[in-house]
Amino acid sequence: MTTYGTIPSSSGGGSSKLEYLSRAKERLKSGLGARRPWKQMFNFRSIGLPSGFGDAIKRIKTNIGYFQMNYVILVLFILFLSLLWHPISLIVFVAMMAAWLFLYFLRDEPLVILNRMISDRVVMIILAVLTIVLLLLTHATLNILVSLLIGVVLVLVHSAFRKTDDLFLDEEAAETSGLLTSKIVPSS
Numbered sequence: 172m173t174t175y176g177t178i179p180s181s182s183g184g185g186s187s188k189l190e191y192l193s194r195a196k197e198r199l200k201s202g203l204g205a206r207r208p209w210k211q212m213f214n215f216r217s218i219g220l221p222s223g224f225g226d227a228i229k230r231i232k233t234n235i236g237y238f239q240m241n242y243v244i245l246v247l248f249i250l251f252l253s254l255l256w257h258p259i260s261l262i263v264f265v266a267m268m269a270a271w272l273f274l275y276f277l278r279d280e281p282l283v284i285l286n287r288m289i290s291d292r293v294v295m296i297i298l299a300v301l302t303i304v305l306l307l308l309t310h311a312t313l314n315i316l317v318s319l320l321i322g323v324v325l326v327l328v329h330s331a332f333r334k335t336d337d338l339f340l341d342e343e344a345a346e347t348s349g350l351l352t353s354k355i356v357p358s359s
Contacts, residue, residue: 212241217334225329235332240276242330243295246322247271253318260309267302297322304332
């Protein structure tokens with residue numbers, strides 16, 4: 172009997188752990204695959220002064236929409252470095268990183284709560300606020316605020332000075348970042 176096109180199932184209990192680990196590894200690869208290449212982000216030929224304030228705002232919106240995952244990783248890394256000398260804060264941060272991994276970076280399906288789909292932007296904002304609040308409760312307030320300020324300033328400076336001529340967003344990403352609005356005009 173042939174079984175073309177069927178998916179083999181495992182009957183052993185030991186292989187389910189291996190399957191789980193391989194699925195987690197694949198989700199990690201695909202989840203971090205949503206970020207843009209670091210070489211593209213730090214391409215020195217794409218750095219230039221904006222022509223004015225309006226151009227700088229336009230660049231910031233486009234670059235944050237395009238490099239969103241990279242910017243989140245950068246700010247979280249700066250926050251991690253600032254917490255190295257606060258062990259309790261570092262433990263809280265590692266626990267929150269696990270939440271970030273499962274709820275933001277490694278999620279391959281949309282998050283649905285009470286039959287409502289939650290967008291990536293909302294998940295990112297909720298996780299960011301929760302991370303900051305929990306870390307502030309560990310009494311490392313100055314370190315956290317300074318590292319977040321440094322991270323935000325670096326993101327804003329990079330996104331204002333990085334040209335957007337070579338960036339190509341797909342339509343769905345452009346709509347979710349607010350760069351593209353679709354209005355349906357009724358035909359008469």
